[in-house]
Amino acid sequence: MARASIVGAGMTKFGVHEATLPELFAEAALPALDDAGVEAGDIDAFYLGNAMGGQTENDTHLAPTLASHIGIAGVPCQRFEDACATSSNAFKHAVQDVESGLHDVVIVGGVERCTPETGLGTGEMTRIFASASHRQYEQPTGLTFPGVFALLTKRHMFEYGTTPEQLASVAVKNHAHGAHNPRAHFGRDIDVSDVLDSPIIADPFHLMDCCPFSDGASAVIVVSDDIADEFDAPVDVTGVGHGTDIVPLADKPDFPSTMSARRAAEQAYEQAGITADDVDFAEVHDCFTGAEVMASEALGLFEDGEGGPAAADGRTYIDGEMPINPSGGLKAKGHPIGATGTAQLVELVEQLRGDAGDRQIADVETGIAHNLGGDAGTTLVSVLEVRA
């Protein structure tokens, strides 16, 4: 028995949007409702992911505002904030609610604007992103988020011999995938030298090792297992794991293992009754190329230390043995923080329905999403499967 089913999915193109947060969210939420074939009046609750609206746009108390904008005013609704893992955490609560019988139909989504459309430049946005690091013991050093993942990745390189070329090959692969995704922020073909020749942001990361600042929104409709068969194309949610780790970074016992991801994966696999061997493909949180390498190992898709060579050998392409980020990932699809988690679920749903077009992976039955927040202090792993 599934914990829940996703019966509708929608997302905007990720990129640069002039639309306000409510308008942008509607561009994902209304298509999700239509995809599920549900009316506004059928929605029992709404969980929203938005990480930084208060800082970037002076916009808070967003859940009832967005609910009002999309015609579901009056339902219980709530905004979640867990840095980049924001909307996956909202999703976890929706799954728990329909599983417990509290609600039958819940809409979960995320929306965020991070581009200069907010009126903020790179330095200001870099400061706001750094607010997810420890306010007293990390921020005063000038540490940035590329810097946080650089510190994690440099240690991985030291322990396993992961190379800058292997990191670059993650970006090359995700751009190749993004070229087949009409909703991706970037979709052009690049090669390893394009990455290595781009300016350094925080070594070992070049500009093209880093995901972009994006605007966008995404949404899914979550229903209880008992009513899922009433819908056209349900995709089952069989596991949602939620792991955390120590903040600040320096107090984490071990950097390359990203323990929150290992804890979340263990929970999610156990709930779904699967192992990493049963996973057909994954959407992972590649905010930086090194993050995808560490995620592919933490999820058990590759042995520790093999994530870099696997990427460089092409094993993670759509037609490879373990496709990772068929959507283009955060790197090419884009990363509107609060919208990223549910956007990963949108990709899983489309792949598992066989609706992914040019980027469809053949014969997939089980997909996972890995959505990381902060300095890997939070990770959620979700397992979605073709409905039995």
Next chain:
Amino acid sequence: MSQLEIPEFLDYASWSEALKDGTLLGQECADCGHQTAAPKAACVRCGSRDISTVELETTGEVYSESTIAVSPIGFDAGFQIAIVQLGEAKTVGRVSDDVEIGDTVTLSDVFEHEGQPSPVFESVEE
């Protein structure tokens, strides 16, 4: 550092005051032995409240590092950050010269941003 009063319970105010004065204080857990350079209300490993204030070692090994080329607004660019293993504790800090993982560094200075201090390390010839 000589006449520093070591507080029984280390909070951020006393930690930052000591650091501005050149002393890196931390906490040690009586139950599991964990040391931290980022004071908390309880031990981050085992939850024990039986934690005491200690002066951390000031020389240690670089656990990881990165040079930040694009900085947050209000900071200069092109500075190196390191995670430094000091005995049982690790801390984040700035480094004043170019270091690699495994290098030995020692506390040499304090960097202040808007009144908030961070330790600065420099490499030690071995």
